[in-house]
Amino acid sequence: MAEQVCSTCRGQKVLNLGTTACRCPMCEGTGAQWDPGREFTYEMGPFILNAPATAAPTIPQTSSGATYNGAVANGVTCQVANYRFRWMFALATRTGPFTIQLQDAGSGSGRSFVPVNIQVHSENLFGNARNPMPLPTPYVFDKNVSITANITDLYGGVGVCSVTNGSAAVTWISGALFNTAAFPGAPYSNIPMWNGGTITIAGVQYVISSAAGSGVTSQTTLTLATTYLGATSAVAAYSVANTVRIGFKGVELAA
Numbered sequence: 001m002a003e004q005v006c007s008t009c010r011g012q013k014v015l016n017l018g019t020t021a022c023r024c025p026m027c028e029g030t031g032a033q034w035d036p037g038r039e040f041t042y043e044m045g046p047f048i049l050n051a052p053a054t055a056a057p058t059i060p061q062t063s064s065g066a067t068y069n070g071a072v073a074n075g076v077t078c079q080v081a082n083y084r085f086r087w088m089f090a091l092a093t094r095t096g097p098f099t100i101q102l103q104d105a106g107s108g109s110g111r112s113f114v115p116v117n118i119q120v121h122s123e124n125l126f127g128n129a130r131n132p133m134p135l136p137t138p139y140v141f142d143k144n145v146s147i148t149a150n151i152t153d154l155y156g157g158v159g160v161c162s163v164t165n166g167s168a169a170v171t172w173i174s175g176a177l178f179n180t181a182a183f184p185g186a187p188y189s190n191i192p193m194w195n196g197g198t199i200t201i202a203g204v205q206y207v208i209s210s211a212a213g214s215g216v217t218s219q220t221t222l223t224l225a226t227t228y229l230g231a232t233s234a235v236a237a238y239s240v241a242n243t244v245r246i247g248f249k250g251v252e253l254a255a
């Protein structure tokens with residue numbers, strides 16, 4: 001589909017009023033008909049921060065399937081396809097919060113949506129998936145460009161812990177300390193965000209206890225919902241992961 005010319009000025013950009021000419025008020029002097037576009041949603045991910053191991057994405061165009069054995073993921077990408085894309089809503093579905101620096105890597109613009117070299121809290125950029133964040137002014141990406149992001153996890157962690165066969169107690173040894181922070185906002189205040197979440201210990205997934213007074217009890221101690229079934233070890237690898245999918249909702253433009 002080709003771009004339509006403005007039906008008021010017929011693409012002339014000005015209206016000739018006889019004694020004077022003024023900029024066309026319908027197209028604001030662009031000469032192009034307003035294009036409402038066609039509903040479209042892009043997704044960056046899912047990718048996993050603080051995963052048990054690092055792995056390349058299975059779909060590089062969207063970083064889908066990428067895993068990072070740590071809190072930092074740089075150069076995460078989402079490719080815009082064959083039509084210009086007017087981005088109107090920002091969404092993020094995730095296990096827990098993160099910070100992000102987001103930019104339009106295409107057209108040589110490098111246009112950033114937050115201050116350059118700063119990462120902002122995910123809920124301040126995206127709201128959350130139940131309450132998506134409308135952009136005050138929609139942003140148009142050129143076709144075939146990449147949206148890129150540098151991201152740092154605020155939720156999970158990877159490290160080494162001590163565990164005993166038959167015991168539910170887990171003791172931190174090294175690496176990322178256990179996360180005692182709560183999810184932002186009600187109704188989670190004062191409840192560690194890991195409680196009820198998944199922890200991988202020596203390659204096996206366990207649930208962290210969500211019972212009152214249990215779960216993450218300090219930065220170095222936590223309690224599982226069930227007992228640890230593997231071999232007793234003082235050097236067991238642990239990871240608590242954050243799976244993230246970032247949504248870009250808007251409309252595809254005709255040209």
Ligand SMILES: [Zn+2]
Pocket residue numbers: 006007008009010011012013014024025026027028029030031032
């Ligand atoms: Zn016009």
